[in-house]
Amino acid sequence: MDFLPNDEQLQLKKSVREFAEREILPHVMEWDEVSRFPCEIVKELGRLGLMGVIFPQEYGGSGMGYVEYVTTIEELSRVDGSIGIIVAAHTSLCSNHIFIAGAEEQKRKYIPRLATAEHIGGWGLTEPGSGSDAGSARMTAVRKGNKWVLNGTKTFCTNGHYADVVVVIAVTDKAAHTHGLSAFIVEKGTKGFRPGKKENKLGLRASDTSELIFEDCEIPLENLLGKEGDGFIDAMRVLDGGRISIAALALGMAQGAYESALKYSKQRKQFGKAISEFQAIQWKLADMATEIEAARLLTVRAADMKDKGMKTTLESSMAKLYASEVAVRCANEGVQIHGGYGFVKDYPAEKFYRDVKLCTIGEGTSEIQRLVIARQLLKD
Numbered sequence: 001m002d003f004l005p006n007d008e009q010l011q012l013k014k015s016v017r018e019f020a021e022r023e024i025l026p027h028v029m030e031w032d033e034v035s036r037f038p039c040e041i042v043k044e045l046g047r048l049g050l051m052g053v054i055f056p057q058e059y060g061g062s063g064m065g066y067v068e069y070v071t072t073i074e075e076l077s078r079v080d081g082s083i084g085i086i087v088a089a090h091t092s093l094c095s096n097h098i099f100i101a102g103a104e105e106q107k108r109k110y111i112p113r114l115a116t117a118e119h120i121g122g123w124g125l126t127e128p129g130s131g132s133d134a135g136s137a138r139m140t141a142v143r144k145g146n147k148w149v150l151n152g153t154k155t156f157c158t159n160g161h162y163a164d165v166v167v168v169i170a171v172t173d174k175a176a177h178t179h180g181l182s183a184f185i186v187e188k189g190t191k192g193f194r195p196g197k198k199e200n201k202l203g204l205r206a207s208d209t210s211e212l213i214f215e216d217c218e219i220p221l222e223n224l225l226g227k228e229g230d231g232f233i234d235a236m237r238v239l240d241g242g243r244i245s246i247a248a249l250a251l252g253m254a255q256g257a258y259e260s261a262l263k264y265s266k267q268r269k270q271f272g273k274a275i276s277e278f279q280a281i282q283w284k285l286a287d288m289a290t291e292i293e294a295a296r297l298l299t300v301r302a303a304d305m306k307d308k309g310m311k312t313t314l315e316s317s318m319a320k321l322y323a324s325e326v327a328v329r330c331a332n333e334g335v336q337i338h339g340g341y342g343f344v345k346d347y348p349a350e351k352f353y354r355d356v357k358l359c360t361i362g363e364g365t366s367e368i369q370r371l372v373i374a375r376q377l378l379k380d
């Protein structure tokens with residue numbers, strides 16, 4: 001059992017960290033303030049091979065694995081969770097759905113452009129009336145001649161307004177319940193498809209979260225992704241990978257919150273000494289560092305298992321649940337250690353506090369992760 005990253009992984013970590021600190025950090029608060037989607041950074045990440053880390057080189061990807069992918073997401077999110085979620089939704093939701101369920105022609109057509117960020121991807125499962133209960137989706141896809149006709153609304157789609165390609169799940173056979181859901185690829189500019197309301201969010205404000213609206217939207221038959229009726233099952237397989245990326249997103253933000261609190265605690269003086277000399281502060285820092293390390297082990301273990309081709313439903317949910325709850329605790333303590341300065345925007349603590357909350361909600365809430373974990377435990 002090897003718990004240490006190899007030289008290539010360390011090099012990747014270093015180069016993503018340097019990129020994030022040089023290109024992203026100076027703009028983080030400005031993008032957050034005005035909810036600006038940093039298109040130019042996304043394109044640059046594509047040029048660096050970071051928008052398709054997990055895909056083979058023959059499909060335009062970087063030919064690396066999930067361990068490298070979580071390293072990338074962690075390092076980006078340590079500086080800005082918005083960038084982390086943009087890359088995560090693009091890679092492990094949209095592109096990966098096409099990669100794991102797509103026909104060869106679909107993979108050849110879409111993955112190379114997504115992996116290089118020539119195209120940005122989005123993934124729509126959630127609807128206004130179906131979130132945790134994603135199987136009760138109501139958007140419909142009806143076959144009419146040589147077309148599928150899509151009608152309905154997806155909500156909370158990350159990258160929604162900027163996506164050139166979206167994968168959406170729709171009902172093709174209502175009577176078959178979750179076995180009557182199918183996945184479709186829809187391209188930007190298709191008549192009858194448009195992004196709708198852009199959410200004004202608590203955190204991750206530089207990422208875009210939008211509705212997708214389909215009104216008699218006709219797409220070719222070949223845009224069915226995977227087998228008809230397998231859309232929900234494939235979506236759950238996609239989430240096995242996606243949840244590892246949310247764990248990495250949480251981990252990166254927890255690490256960022258911890259580092260800024262550690263630094264501040266050494267600078268801030270009260271009662272004639274640095275606050276880091278008070279045991280109350282030291283215990284907070286010790287708990288934060290320990291829990292972050294435990295979250296990292298769970299996350300990397302799930303990623304490593306995925307790279308070995310193992311089923312990770314249980315491990316992905318454990319990593320996602322634990323890392324996201326650790327991140328919320330760390331961001332909370334980060335604000336506390338900063339005192340009043342944690343409540344204002346001059347320090348990164350308040351932004352981490354707002355941003356991390358998404359991690360206990362997106363790609364299945366903490367309650368749903370516990371349900372998934374318990375189901376796996378009770379299965380046999």
Ligand SMILES: Cc1cc2nc3c(=O)[nH]c(=O)nc-3n(C[C@H](O)[C@H](O)[C@H](O)COP(=O)(O)OP(=O)(O)OC[C@H]3O[C@@H](n4cnc5c(N)ncnc54)[C@H](O)[C@@H]3O)c2cc1C
Pocket residue numbers: 089123124125126130131132133155156157158159201204209358361362363364365366367368371
């Ligand atoms: C910023 C952001 C980005 C997102 N990006 C995407 C995306 O790209 N694509 C996409 O498809 N979706 C996306 N989502 C949607 C996200 O996955 C859902 O918000 C999430 O799954 C929860 O669904 P909901 O919001 O409808 O909450 P609900 O399902 O209504 O849940 C409300 C509360 O009830 C609890 N609850 C529900 N069912 C149970 C149960 N059986 N047992 C116990 N408690 C339960 C929940 O845990 C939660 O606390 C995003 C959301 C946000 C906020």
